[in-house]
Amino acid sequence: MSNNETKNPILFFMQESWLLLVSAILFGCLLACLSAAWQPKIIQNEIDKFNALAGGLLSEAKGFQNAGESISVDIGKGKTYSVRVKKGTDAAGNLVGWAFVCEGSGFADKIKLVVATDAAFEKLAGFGVLSSNETPGFGDKITIKDGFYQSQFKGAPVTELELTKVGDAETIDSRIVAISGATVTSEAVVKTFNTFLLPIKEAMAEQGLL
Amino acid sequence: MVLASVMELVNNAWPAALLALGLGSLFALILLIASIKLRVVVDPKIDAVHKALPNIDCGACGFAGCASYAKAVVTNPELLGKCAPGGSDTSNAIAGILNLQMSGSGAPMRPVIHCRACEQDKTYFADYDGIIGCTSANAQPNVQACAFGCLGYGGCVRRCRFDALHIIDGLAVIDYEKCTGCGACARGCPRELIEMVPFTQDIMMTVACNSKEGGKNTRTFCKVGCIGCGLCSKQCDLFTTENNLARLDFARYEPSEAAQTAMDKCPTGNIVFRGKNAPAPREAGQKPAASAK
Amino acid sequence: MVLGSGFYVLSFHENDKLNISKGLNKMSKDVSLGKTFFAGIWDSNPVLRLLLGMCPTLAVTAAVKPALTMGLSVVFVLLFSNIVVSLLRHQLKPHLRILMFTLTIATAVTIADLYLKAFMPEMSASLGPYIPLIIVNCIIIGRAEACASKNGLIVSIIDALGMGAGFTITLCVLAAIREVLATGNIFEITVMPGSFTPWAAMGMPVGAFITLGLILGAVNIISKKTA
Amino acid sequence: MLSKITVSPAPHISQKLSTQRVMGDVIIGLLPAMAAAIWFFRLQAALVILTCVTACMASEWICGVIRKKENSLWDLSAVVAGLILAFSLPPAIPLWAAVIGSAFAIVICKMLFGGLGANIFNPAMAARAFLTASFGMLMTTWTVPATVDSAMPHISATNTATVTQATPLAWAKSAIKGKAEVTEANGLLKNTFWGNVGGCLGETSSLALLIGGVYLLIRRTITFHIPAAVLIAAGVFAAVFYFVNPDKYSDPLLHLFGGGMLICAFFIATDPVTAPLSIKGMWIFGAGAGALIMLIRLAGEYPEGVMYAILIMNAVTPLIDRACKLVPAGGKPHVQ
Amino acid sequence: MAEIRGKFTFPGGTHPPENKHFSENRSIEPVSVPKQVAVLLSQHLGAVCVPTVAKKEAVLAGQMIGKSDAFVSAAIHSPVNGTVKDITLLPHPVIGRTMGIVIDVDAENNEIKQPVNGQFDKTFNPENYTVEQICRAVKEGGIVGMGGAGFPTRVKIEPNPAMPKEILLINACECEPFITCDYRVMLEWTWQFLAGVRLAARAAGCEKIRIGIEDNKPEAIEVLTNAVKELGGKEDIRVVPVKTKYPQGGERQLIQSVLGKTVPTGSIPPTIGVCVLNVGTCAAIAEAVATGNSLTHRVVTVAGCAIAKPGNYYVPIGMRVEDLIAYCGGLTETAAKVVMGGPMMGFAIADLSTPLTKTSGALTFLTKAAVTRAKHEKQQTPCIRCGRCLTVCPEHLNPTRIAHAVKYFRMDIAQDYYLSACIECGCCSYVCPANIEITGYIKTGKLLQARAKRRLG
Amino acid sequence: MPTPVAAGVNSWFLNKFELERLEMDTLQTLLLGFIGIVLVNNLVLTKFLGICPFLGVSGRLDMAFGMGLAVTFVVTLAGTLTWIIDHVFLIGTSLEVMRYLCFILVIAGAVQLVEMYLRKFFPALYESFGIFLPLITTNCAILGLCLFVNLWGIDNLLEAVVLSVGAGIGFTLAICIMAGIRENLELADVPECLQGAPITLITAGVLTLAFMGFAGMIR
Ligand SMILES: Cc1cc2nc3c(=O)[nH]c(=O)nc-3n(C[C@H](O)[C@H](O)[C@H](O)COP(=O)(O)O)c2cc1C
Ligand SMILES: Cc1cc2nc3c(=O)[nH]c(=O)nc-3n(C[C@H](O)[C@H](O)[C@H](O)COP(=O)(O)O)c2cc1C
Ligand SMILES: Cc1cc2nc3c(=O)[nH]c(=O)nc-3n(C[C@H](O)[C@H](O)[C@H](O)COP(=O)(O)O)c2cc1C
Ligand SMILES: Cc1cc2nc3c(=O)[nH]c(=O)nc-3n(C[C@H](O)[C@H](O)[C@H](O)CO)c2cc1C
Ligand code: SF4
Ligand code: SF4
Ligand code: SF4
Ligand code: SF4
């Protein structure tokens, strides 16, 4: 071994590590191929999930397409979040509403929401949760589809929303009643709406979408 | 068609393959160079010995753990054979690693307890009311009339990691099936009643008393104590009597007529067998077998 | 790295040490295939006896479904790495052995991750980074080092299956307990009476740690009784 | 002649003091608070207290039987744990939840660690934390004391039928949002002192707790160090904020008398088992607890921080003990 | 009489009930000669003596019957005229069965030995004796510390160039409950005691003499103060009242209280130039130097509810406990414990045939009621970490930690928390509400450690 | 002039209590992120990362501290390196599929290199904390942190570094607390079947309950 070392380092290197190198190439190829084969499916999964959530909110919508440029929303701390608004169309291709993904910080972690509005961007069609890590039994109640919390957003006006602890959850207005014991999560959702709704509306108007 | 899809695959795969190759060779190179340039000479024997040990860190060898024993035994092969739990297998394996021959008789060391006084055989002057433990009890003298016998608070039991010792009827009793000969019990006894002896036989004869008290006192203090009468040493040269106490030379012991006679003649039934499946000793106070003849 | 696990052994409590060394001994001494398989399930169960792979054990057992998925992913990765390592075992060079293991395992894990993302997106999302963390699960590299690099293909496969099964079963048992108490359901089927108020804490880290602690205690009792 | 004499190591005499007596004193110290609880919350309170104490004692007894240990029931520590747990539960807690909490306290937090004296965490607080994590809703439903005039402002009937009232601290917390509510919260101060407010069973009446605390101090069951450290640290913390911005932060007195502060200072932080041994350690422990309570109250997500502050300080108690290791009277020996 | 309040004290300590009333007003009474005495060959720290007499040999009172050539050792003497009956194992109050010499008393030819205090008065002049003379007398008289530890006194007072002594501190605290022997010696043998003090100071080369005495003994303080005045200030002697607190009499504590100095952990007083002697020891020095008598008798306090006639007795060393009990009218029905020494540090005796030794300053007879709650495991609870033991420990240790470390055989931890710095005063056990035998565990720990060391060595 | 740290703390307070949203400067973000990952999102107690050493090396305080230092060192190194690799090589070239492979190779290689280096040139340092290094490669906390940094979409290097250091310190904190507790439990009458790992897990469970107190302090 010490002979090899001194005589021909390259040969020595190859002797020691050819197996590793060959496997590296093989494994690299393997992964690339698998990825190539499955990537479309993975992307489709995401689209499907969005469509399922947004479709659940805008029941007439049959499909969603990107509309306009992506919009940069200031989410504080000097950071921005880029939103791609999608246009929901019915079978005939008519505009039935808008939907987009946005996020805010919840109790435990980030909460990603799908928010949908009517065609005029005047009234909310509600929201769905794309991902959240809130405490089971507390914050994760926002993920209950058509639960009392989610329902309050169906038909609420696109304005500054307000969270209250006590109130009537039945009336649909800009006052949102918090989930008892999960004020933080409830507030995070409301805050997310407030951060995104109006800037997006403005930007869409600028882009001439509205 | 086929070619096209192969081309596409290759097209997809080359960057990944290249990246993997690049990283792979980079690290392979670095590690190779490092392993040569930064080599620290550690005796590979230490590692090998460590692996051969049972790795339970019981401390029987007298070192802080298997790792430090490994280090020690490599530098000083005389320490071979100290790992009791590993037994001869381990010793042989280490000897193999160190290219040594295991020497010596190799009779396993096992503990014997030099006392056979159960609760009803003992005399007490007072009630001991303190910490349950032999060292503590021994620090309150004269509670138990015999200052040499087993206190029965299990100082040894607590040391044994192999559940091989139990207090039965006020006396520590060794379960030779479970005992590994680690010697921890001997270190745990404040009265130094436990002696590690070479078990040249499956069952060993022993004088189960430690009392250096004169015969008269021993008789009043304990029903089964050795009174130092010297009958055994007259029968068999394996026995010696000194300081009012008989002792057996364990290293030379093997079963013999003479030894058996000595045992039978003992007026207090103090010479007994110890070991796996040892026969039960004569009952306390029972007449010597010889006189029954 | 296996030396690494050896080191943990040094600093563990006596209780654990005896368990671990018993487990490791059993592993190396057993020869028959059946025994090899069952060793992984009880005598040297990776979680309960060797205390390896605790992170995923705790992290994914809030419910049975992710636990099962995790278990099966580990089985896949174990199989993959054991097979590859076993096949290449004569070619391994000392300095780069570990690098080779790592490479193999990372590949297998990436495959598993891609598969989950493609075909079980929900599951993939809920398992989050714990699937890629299989790479550093000591069980896998431990088996590669201790079994696959010394044994033939068949033994390695059986070993992987046994270890994997032991891991999966443990995860599922733990998850079942936690899921029932935390939600009243199991596999999303309600099993507790309607009046049962779920113990949300069981779904949180507390529940994970305490339940696993109690299970380990129970295993200690059982193994002491049967020893 | 005489019967057998006994022998044991010195000393042969001892002070007339026993664990049972120490615990008994704590129980006596808790009596005023118990009376207040029963006065304000009536039958509910009595039932919860009874359930917790019984369940704790039962758990202790069962664990003793299983471990085949000397019956440790009569050292009364389980009774104290049960009382403290009951006092830190909301009055409307269902009794089954109280039983789960008691079992968690005694079995998981005390007996598994080796029983009295070995537990790292305060059993009652750990159990409360477990209940809070499990049954958040139940643990934040505050019934109105039976003595309260239902026309008082902060009483609301939510979706459920129970009439609930926000606790003073909850008001102080939401008060951060508006001046009017701060004043209102401050107006609560008098009621808070007497106990005429919503809250956990044992925490509402500051007066009762003070009486009990003084009793313990007089009996020397506790020393003044921990309570003083807790109250001073919390008081200073709260006062700084109050004087910087009285419009937004409530009166420090509300923080001292509101919520679990007093029961914490006199009965919980002083739990000898989970507090440091040395005097210096006690000061650190108490000050840490006081500061953490205020940090959680003012900056955290919860209106009250006693339970978490205590648990966190319990966790670092071994480290505090180590840091405050005593130096022998003759200085550290040169060679050990 | 003006009330005297000690100003000085040390941090820590506790206040067990003093219980001195049993014997404090009873003057020293010589006891009649028993039929047999048993003189132990091991009565002090250091080497065990070798008998210098044989079985059946006749011995005279004061005759040396055992000696050792070791430096740290002291000879032993027969207290009576008689014949050696046996040299055998005998019960020792502290170390179990050890060799001793049993002497049958020659009943016709024995008188009760009377104290020699009458031979001393204020005119006694220590300058009449050279340092060598004093040291030889102390050595030949077999004098050992009578305050408890039994360290050979000669070693303590002999000039040692390596550790020059400046201050002689007389330990007159007698802080243990029940014990009054030193108090009576100070009251009745005042001049003999002071003679001893001055002789010791001369031998040790100490310029200053301080007598530390607890303020619960105002009479003794007054008597001594007056006597010192009468001496006329030739020497720098001061009587220093200190606060009554247990263990004020611990030498490290007393040095802290009286001199404001601390003895470094693990060291002995001479390292800071202090020599500490007990009252009884000084009296013995005076007797040995002035009359040539060896240490064969000492004052023993007999106290407690369980004995018929408590008092202070002048007893031959080697008298058996049972004989003294008989002389004092026997035990009462309620007796539960016989303690050699006081209740805080004394040794409970199991075998009443145990002979008295040079260090046995008292026999305390405790009833069940006095042994408040018998301290045994059944009545213990686990430690509730109340910290009381830390507060009272005069050595500022963490007794509970040490005790638990010993309990779980973690000698490394015990040592880390200064196991060996414990003076075994018993304060921690006394105050512990959980009733844990903390001191017992610590003592056990020291034994374990000694054993481990022996094995290594 | 207040020091930067004081200013950071100060403005955090302002923000927390004044409610008007001030412009948060970077320092503040970093500070919050740091405190967050040490206390609020402690890797061991909330994310279950690094449990093996947490159980294995928490028997003695000095060992635990050594382990904590080693982890802090390695996690800082790994977090930084992997962030760079991720952003320089992988994201640009859409080779994300190679992420895990690259990460683990980088971590394993770097750790091994550092270990050998220490062993050769700083034997004293190696004895006190280098011996832990090889164990750490198979420690979830390292790879986990790298993955979380990626998952949270941390897009600047400084933040990644601060989070990495914080993660290491959080680990050190948790393991030292546990070591203190375990040293006490050694002198307690813990039921035999629970001694060792089981009681450590149960303690960790209650510890997570305690750390919930920090929840929501930083978001
Ligand atoms: C274990 C635990 C988990 C919690 N999880 C959440 C949560 O996921 N979301 C939330 O908003 N609040 C959660 N909280 C409660 C909040 O910290 C806070 O107390 C609550 O938002 C106050 O709401 P309330 O005013 O309705 O009581 C949790 C509390 C505990 C004790
Ligand atoms: C001893 C004790 C400890 C407590 N600890 C806490 C705590 O840590 N967190 C908490 O939210 N409430 C705790 N509580 C309850 C609160 O003191 C009080 O009930 C609280 O102000 C309730 O406010 P909230 O409205 O919503 O949650 C504790 C109560 C007691 C008696
Ligand atoms: C806790 C404790 C208490 C003691 N109390 C006394 C005491 O009251 N009187 C006394 O003379 N010696 C007492 N001693 C012994 C002294 O420390 C010291 O050994 C003695 O005074 C030395 O004198 P000696 O050699 O003449 O005996 C006590 C020792 C200890 C450890
Ligand atoms: C002053 C004092 C305060 C106590 N406080 C508590 C407490 O807050 N919680 C508790 O469970 N037990 C408490 N106890 C009882 C006992 O110490 C506790 O149950 C132990 O933690 C159990 O090992 C207290 C005891 C005393 C003497
Ligand atoms: S043999 Fe020794 S240690 Fe064992 S019980 Fe007897 S006296 Fe105690
Ligand atoms: S009885 Fe136990 S301790 Fe003694 S030698 Fe045998 S195994 Fe060791
Ligand atoms: S530890 Fe020792 S010195 Fe301290 S109080 Fe206890 S017995 Fe006295
Ligand atoms: S006095 Fe007793 S109960 Fe209190 S800390 Fe000391 S040992 Fe523990």
Ligand code: FES
């Ligand atoms: S450190 Fe996470 S599984 Fe081992």
